[in-house]
Amino acid sequence: MSEQKGMFGASGTGDTSGYGGLERSAYSPTSASRPYGSYFDDVADELEKAFPEFSDAIEKVVVDRGELTLHIKRNRLFDVAKTLRDTETLRFEVCLGVSGVHYPEDKDRELHAVYELLSMTHNRRIRLEVSAPESDPHIPTLVEVWAGTNWHEREAYDMFGIIFDGHPALTRILMPDDWPGHPQRKDYPLGGIPVEYIGATVPAPDNRRTYR
Amino acid sequence: MSTFSTPQASSRETTEGTIYSVTGGDWDQVAAEIGSAKEERVVVNMGPQHPSTHGVLRLMLELEGETITELRCGIGYLHTGIEKNTEFRTWTQGVTFVTRMDYLSPLFNETAYCLGVEKLLGITNDVPERATVIRVMMMEFNRISSHMVALGTGALELGAITPMFFAFREREKVLDVFEKVSGLRMNMAYIRPGGVAQDLPEGTVSHVRELVKDLRKNFKDNADLLIGNSIWIKRTKDVGYLDLAGCITLGVTGPVLRATGMPWDLRKTQPYCGYENYDFDVITADTCDVYGRFLIRMQELEQSLRIIEQCCDKLDQLDGAPVMVADKKIAWPAQLALGGDGLGNSLDHIRQIMGTSMESLIHHFKIVTEGFRVPAGQVYTPVESPRGELGAHLVSDGGTRPYRVHFRTPSFSNLQSTSAMCEGSLIADVVAAVASIDPVMGDVDR
DSSP: OOOEESSSSOOTTOOOSSOTTOEEOOOOOOOOOSOOOTTHHHHHHHHHHHOTTHHHHEEEEEEETTEEEEEEOGGGHHHHHHHHHHOTTTOOOEEEEEEEEEOTTSTTOOEEEEEEEEETTTTEEEEEEEEEOTTSOEEEOOTTTOTTHHHHHHHHHHHHOOEEETOTTOOOSSSOTTOOSOTTSTTSOOOOOOEEETTEEEOOGGGSOOOO | OOOOSSSSOOEEEETTEEEEOOOSSOHHHHHHHHHHSSOOEEEEEEOSSOTTSSSSOEEEEEEETTEEEEEEEEOOTTOOOHHHHHTTSOHHHHHHHHTTTSTTSHHHHHHHHHHHHHHHHTOGGGSOHHHHHHHHHHHHHHHHHHHHHHHHHHHHHTTOOHHHHHHHHHHHHHHHHHHHHHSOSSSOOOEETTEESSOOOTTHHHHHHHHHHHHHHHHHHHHHHHTTOHHHHHHHTTOSOOOHHHHHHHTOOTHHHHTTTOOOOHHHHSOOTTGGGSOOOOOOOSOOSHHHHHHHHHHHHHHHHHHHHHHHHHHHHTTTOOSBOSOTTTSOSOOEEEETTEEEEOHHHHHIIIIIOHHHHHHHHHHHHTOOOOOSEEEEEEEEETTEEEEEEEEEOSSSSOSEEEEEOHHHHHHTTHHHHHTTSBHHHHHHHHHHHOOOHHHHHO
């Protein structure tokens, strides 16, 4: 997420609000330190025990708003996922889906895939986050671990262009097969046309003056 | 090559085999042509415009005789770009978009989204209790109206027309409550970040109490028609089988999961909106089939009524309490009022901003056009919708508009299991299996 100045999206002197000095720095979640609180320490301990290359695979552990996010290197994703599912003390047997997020400002980590995991056995939830650069948008598939990620990975491919290596049939799922581009990337325009209403013209939503 | 009755109906040769276009009324010719072909294998395209596929769902069936050897779903016909659109509106406007995803249970979409926004804002505990109780009451009514469509259309697709009339008769009364409370029968955008759009109009609680008695009596009509009905049992028993292991690996939740005997209901296991304070049972069945799934839906109606009754008691105690967070930087400024023609702005509020307080006008203008800022971060908030786990994955960059809104919708995940349920079964059972999943295509495609 980019560093932003002003409130109206105008660069230079376009700001007439009087709040031109407002600055917000780019957001990057901070790494949490022990103890994480709640059941998060348990999960981290058990994963470390069951997965020897833990420190090599995990880029960052984020605890925010009562939720645990493990940022994982993409080449280790499959092993971590399998360990999380198969270890009796972890047993994250349900993957609720894959949500792609596009961060154009996050250089060489532009495309993120976010997995929500649920353990019905222990009544716990965690989140895995994996990133890939736009120039090499490959992430290993998890269909072998959780068959239900099949359609979710197809959606993330369709909308963000993340290529899930090893997926049995990675094709578009919501957009037509011959659609160019990946609609939910940030550089893909929303589209829309100006609408005339009682003499005035309302521009398309992505061309309106906006407050950020 | 035989002659066809209409110019649209024809056949042509391709590398994949002969392709027949069927327009209806010409089945005899098609059957005769296929009968003379050497190959037994037939690929049939069902939908996306088909009365028994529950909306614009396309099914591609590979058949050997009447047995399905392979089934694939084609989805995306109702993709409307809701997730992308929300990135160009304020957080409050997002409610108006997400309510349109699962159009049979809009209040669940709104609740999942608003719980997420509130979690990002860190005001989860500041939402007034009355607002939470109203949310629960409205959601449970919505569960009833949604299950009513599932039961009614499910039975209709299997050839039973009367249950449909009974179900829609009762659903109508529930929609009347929505209209009375929010002004709209569907897509209400009634639940807002921080509370609900407006308080209940006078007399709602007593109306609801009467309605609950009425519904309880009338639900028996459908139950009597279907439970134990020998035709219904023959069409649904042991059909669309999917066991616990299948459900878990495919991420299937809701009535389909509970029909395997797993008592997994987020209202009990991971309560939100104060569900831990209500007395109700999680309904399960152990048949893993279509019959069990519909049985669960029928019995969940009674549980929803129990919750609504408890909501009424709580609402009586909380009469006059606020329904929106106290923080004026987040709360929507106008209290809407129900006029004779539906929704309108509260005249008191108009008088204040136009007549007495310039600052109120500025504040109103700023929060309506600019919205509020939401601290950066990401959250995932799940709720138990009538179809299963509905989760909102929200990412904020600290601005007034969402950075990313993703909905993990139960219809999308559950629909994946169609192949597992149907392959190897007869073509007539596909209709029963799809109906038992109860997919809403707006929810699948977003």
